[in-house]
Amino acid sequence: MKTLSYRKALAFDDVLLRPLYSDIGTRSEVDLDSSLDDRWGLTLPIIASPMDTVTESSMATAMADIGAMAVIHRYLSIKEQSDQVAEVSEYFTNCNCAGTKPVAAAIGITGDYKVRARMLYEHGARVFCIDAAHGHHKGMKNAIEYIREEYGKDVHIMAGNVATPEAYMDLISWGADSVRVGIGGGSICTTRIKTGHGIPTLQSILECAPVAKTTGVKLIADGGIKSSGDIVKALAAGADFVMVGSLLAGTDKTPGDILEDATEGKYKSYRGMASYEAQKDFKGASRHIEGVASVVQYKGTTSQVVERLAAGIRSGLSYSGARDIKELYETSEMFVQSSSSTTESSAHILLRK
Numbered sequence: 001m002k003t004l005s006y007r008k009a010l011a012f013d014d015v016l017l018r019p020l021y022s023d024i025g026t027r028s029e030v031d032l033d034s035s036l037d038d039r040w041g042l043t044l045p046i047i048a049s050p051m052d053t054v055t056e057s058s059m060a061t062a063m064a065d066i067g068a069m070a071v072i073h074r075y076l077s078i079k080e081q082s083d084q085v086a087e088v089s090e091y092f093t094n095c096n097c098a099g100t101k102p103v104a105a106a107i108g109i110t111g112d113y114k115v116r117a118r119m120l121y122e123h124g125a126r127v128f129c130i131d132a133a134h135g136h137h138k139g140m141k142n143a144i145e146y147i148r149e150e151y152g153k154d155v156h157i158m159a160g161n162v163a164t165p166e167a168y169m170d171l172i173s174w175g176a177d178s179v180r181v182g183i184g185g186g187s188i189c190t191t192r193i194k195t196g197h198g199i200p201t202l203q204s205i206l207e208c209a210p211v212a213k214t215t216g217v218k219l220i221a222d223g224g225i226k227s228s229g230d231i232v233k234a235l236a237a238g239a240d241f242v243m244v245g246s247l248l249a250g251t252d253k254t255p256g257d258i259l260e261d262a263t264e265g266k267y268k269s270y271r272g273m274a275s276y277e278a279q280k281d282f283k284g285a286s287r288h289i290e291g292v293a294s295v296v297q298y299k300g301t302t303s304q305v306v307e308r309l310a311a312g313i314r315s316g317l318s319y320s321g322a323r324d325i326k327e328l329y330e331t332s333e334m335f336v337q338s339s340s341s342t343t344e345s346s347a348h349i350l351l352r353k
């Protein structure tokens with residue numbers, strides 16, 4: 001008979017951080033620097049998702065301008081994706097931005113990924129985001145080993161997604177330089193409904209962080225991050241970066257037109273890459289769907305939205321008395337809140353009927 005082991009898993013809304021003594025005068029004293037590796041340091045720990053409604057070249061340059069990063073999605077022809085990589089690469093070479101910036105693009109683990117990787121590399125990509133829904137997989141092992149063999153340490157391999165420390169360890173042993181953590185938590189994701197599998201993203205971060213900290217392989221928390229508060233919780237739990245889709249969807253530098261109607265006002269499309277709509281556009285059709293297509297309100301400029309997030313994160317660190325992300329991880333105290341506390345934690349004024 002199968003032995004069942006019941007383990008509780010925590011999501012962002014299940015926890016809060018304990019306010020701690022702080023001697024931080026202003027938010028500007030808080031340093032949000034995070035480095036992907038020796039070559040690339042960002043001044044904000046935020047990465048825009050490789051999704052067709054989030055990151056193409058304009059988003060990549062806009063995010064870099066504000067000290068963050070974005071990964072150009074792979075649902076483009078090889079030529080289109082390499083042209084975008086070339087555009088970003090040229091922008092980084094000619095702009096007055098400080099330091100070297102990573103030109104990042106996603107590839108898959110099947111099909112044309114080897115030819116794609118070659119073209120992306122030749123056009124300037126130096127971060128390959130090997131993008132698979134279930135990254136703890138033989139196909140991921142083959143892809144990481146192939147990329148490492150072919151390009152050596154000249155490229156940074158960002159691999160994922162995974163949800164467990166065993167998977168994190170395996171990806172490192174296969175050659176990953178950073179790992180995306182989170183399965184089934186994305187705002188447009190139906191993986192948990194369709195497959196019964198997944199782990200709340202916060203729980204995965206908590207479990208994978210010790211591996212990340214002992215190996216130095218950076219942890220990118222990905223999926224279900226809804227606010228700057230969730231970003232602070234992710235960093236406190238041990239993430240080095242967060243990858244976000246919905247938080248940036250609907251901003252001006254994301255691909256797609258601004259739509260408008262009388263009831264909705266201005267809005268933009270946001271969809272999962274495994275949604276019927278995205279799969280139909282890129283593959284013709286697919287019988288297996290693990291995402292949904294939606295719309296989000298138009299939010300204004302990408303830079304303003306990211307700056308607001310950054311202000312929230314800085315404020316969050318100061319509530320823990322932490323001057324940087326490392327200190328937040330080391331000193332913050334997280335506790336589980338009751339369901340009535342979760343209600344109290346969101347705006348709960350009684351509205352006039």
Ligand code: IMP
Nearest residue numbers: 049186187189224245246272273274291
């Ligand atoms: P969000 O920030 O909660 O909107 O989640 C974005 C993340 O969801 C991405 O970075 C991907 O890891 C993941 N994702 C993107 N498309 C899909 C999908 O169709 N199904 C499941 N997960 C997805």
